Amino acid sequence: MNEGRKEIFQIVFVLVGLIFLVKLFFIQVIDNRYAELANSNSILRVVEYPFRGLIKDRNEKLIVYNTPEYDLQVIMKDVSHFDSVKFCEVFHLTLPELRKRFKDLKAKKKEYSAVKPMRFLEQLSAEDWARSADRLDEFPGFYIQARTTRAYTTTALANALGYVSEVSKEQLRQDAANIYKQGDYIGQSGIEAFYEEQLRGKRGVRFRLRDVKGIEKGSFKNGEYDTLSIPGQDLTTSIDLDLQLYGEKLMRGKAGSIVAIEPATGEILSIVSGPSYDPALLTGKKYSANFKLISQDTMKPLFNRPLMAQYRPGSIFKIAQAMTALQEKVITPETRIVCDRTIIGCHGPHTNEDLRGAIANSCNVYFYTALRRMINQGKGSDPFSDARIGLKEWDQHINSFGFGNKLGIDLPNEKDGLIPTPAYYDKAYNNRPWKFSNIYSIAIGEGENLVVPLQMANFAATVANRGYYYIPHLVKGIGKENKPLPRYTERHYTTIDSANFKIAVDAMQQVVDAGTGQWYAHLPDVVVCGKTGTVQNDPFPAHSVFIAFAPRNNPRIAISVYVEHGGQGARAAASIASLMIEQYLFKQTRRQYIEDYVLAGKFLD
């Protein structure tokens, strides 16, 4: 009855051995999953965050640097013997806060991982870090990750510098090259955003072997796969920090902007947006709370006025009109036009000026007439097609000054402004015909025209250069090569002959020496050329505008000042511009009364 039972034993023994070998073959040879899991088990990936590039001013003064910051990370798998009371004591948390942290972590379904480090507490303060570093070994599974955050030597330049914050979900989604990981920092605006690629550097990774308690057991394969972090490139800006600080001081309590450019290079010496904020507010632990505050401020301190605020240019636009009219030969410098003030109003006691006098006295009628001659040159068969052809030519000239399109400054969010085209008016008039009488207010910089303060400053620089400009830019040197981006070294010529600019320069000198600018913009020992503008803004006070450059020969600074609700251009804007020029050329304030006047800010009295 026991026949064959021996064989049953033999078969079962062999069978079990075979089953094991087959199963082993599956998990060891066929399924690669386990090898990967083993690596994630025992190989700790330590990210080395690179130093973000420093930002300096044109005189190598440090503006933005890095300061260490510490995050507390947790690897859930490694947490053991967790003493929540002690933890709360060390990290100054309350128990409900601690519980909430854990709950929040668990709630992030996708990102939650038991084996990967997750950020538990962000941006420990220096005191928290110092206190906890010693006691960290009491909390297995918790690690300190050091990173750097931005710090500033100055409270100035906030909008130009921009800020750095954690990469957003949307940015991560668009990051096709997979450069960023959740929790990484990225430049969100200003230079930080525009030069993100140069500033960010490259993350390094070290692979460390570790045991089940997370204790490091040396490098993996002798560091064969480790990469060093590469620091970001330093940026040298064209900003003159002293001038910038002075500009911010002058703009305190005012809304508007100052843009100062070195005409010979297009380098921006100073770019002030008022009101501004302290860039240090948008760093570290206070970022979220402060960002909310700042972005909800009704004065919009995050609105970078020099390139985002589109204003009607006002009378400063008359210089461009004069150039265009001269180029089209519809007037000569000697052409006189009677200021009859029937169709369009004017101001001041002048009656019959030539071109220079018209600019100096900002005669509305003169430029209205000049534009009419320019638009209606009789090239078309009727006033409608004539206006269309004339406007098209006018557009070409005006656009060549850099109006109507983004200049291409090295900052994000620059606005185009608006120079109306025939197509624009077609749309505005619903394809009904239009002619000069419908559009003449563009003659004096009112009407549909919109420009941003940067374009005004660039225009001043163009006149200073007698016919060309370099795209205004903030960074004159990147990294070790210390060169700007190539496109900032190209000259852009206007469609106007250089000789015609001489007339404009003469006229602008006259504005300051004897015209509307003589009281506030005139400086001893240097010839300043400028043009005032008072932009109507009924029923509110007018905006005050002034563009200028100095000295007349070999100009070193071109500037635009725009003070919202500042009243006459000859007062607020002209004062500020002249103070800035004086500060830059003479490194001092020689007319204290003007500075006091500006700081008092009572321009309307």
Added chain:
Amino acid sequence: MRRDSDIPSSIDWTTVSLYLALVTLGWLNVFAAVYDENAKQSIFDLSLNSGRQLLFIAASGFIALAITIIDMRFYETFAYILYGIILVVLVMVPIIGKEVGGNKAWIGIGSFGLQPSEFAKCITALAVAKYIGSVGFRMDNLRNQAALFIMIGLPMGLILLQKDTGTALVFTSFVLVFFREGMSPFLLIVGLCAAAIFVLTLLIPNPVYLHIAIGIVWIALMVMGKKKIKRMVLLTVGALLISGVIESVDYVVHHVLKPHQQNRVKALINPDADPLGFGWNVTQSKIAIGSGGFWGKGFLKGTQTKFDFVPAQSTDFIFCTIGEEHGWIGSLIVVGLFVALLLRIIFIAERQKNRFARAYAYSVACIFFFHFAVNVGMTVGLFPVIGIPLPFFSYGGSALWGFTMLLFILLKLDAHRGQVLQRI
């Protein structure tokens, strides 16, 4: 004493070679499991498991020698007495023993601990073999059968009292011996069916589906087969019985098994459900073995076992070290050695001329087989985690000595197989 001097020529050197190979490989892997690259340790370092294991191996040598020197009749003659002694010791253990790792299964002798349950296997095997080999024993006699089950039940129960479920379960392997010696296969078949139903119950979360499935099978059989009253009654009773078993399994799993035992069973079926909780052991064990690939990472190059990701890596999970460092090839060699040893023992068993020796030989084979199958099965995720050692590999003196005694008593009996009366 003339016959004792024949030992070198009559002992089965094939088995001894397999034994030596397994013990040596085991020793090397115990070293690999605890090896720390930074510490520049020696395999002989007595502060390491490997150093101590070498001492245990040396002691095993003496034990093996002693066993071959002792008169062969001693084992059969004193089987019941030894059995009695070990029962007394097992009773004493929970009272005077010291607790190690949650099990109170150790007796302290100085700084050393002995695990009486390891020796109980060997002694029970002797006692069971002696009973089977006794005059007038008949396997089909229910009283004899009952006596056998009591014989294995007593030590099993006492070991269960020590909360050492793994070792206690080893005693179920004697049922296979009974089967070889003539017990009806009915019990085995019922056992296997119960196990199958047990696993199905675990796999299918709601027992209702199983009941429905049984109902369908029952209806199909009732409709299709011959419509005899007896057959229909039997089918109905059978179906009801199985449903009852399912319900009771469900009950056992959820109410009788302790939570950690429930989890081990759950981990077997779905280790990914909670890889860091109850699935940790199985998951880590599979990761370690799986990461070895075909050729392995090389001796002392494993990261998973060395860095303690695998629990009990030098004892119950020693097979992970083999799998990780020596890959599939290494696993093949070890599994091959075990199967060869088991087949060799069956070969030896079948050439015995009395029932005592043969029953004992089968006991040895079945105990080794149980250890091997359950231990390797558990590390590769085919079996629930049951803490029993892999013979000759796992670190530990008592286990190694117990296995050595099991094997060498067999070899001693086999060496003298020509001198015994035929009692088969």
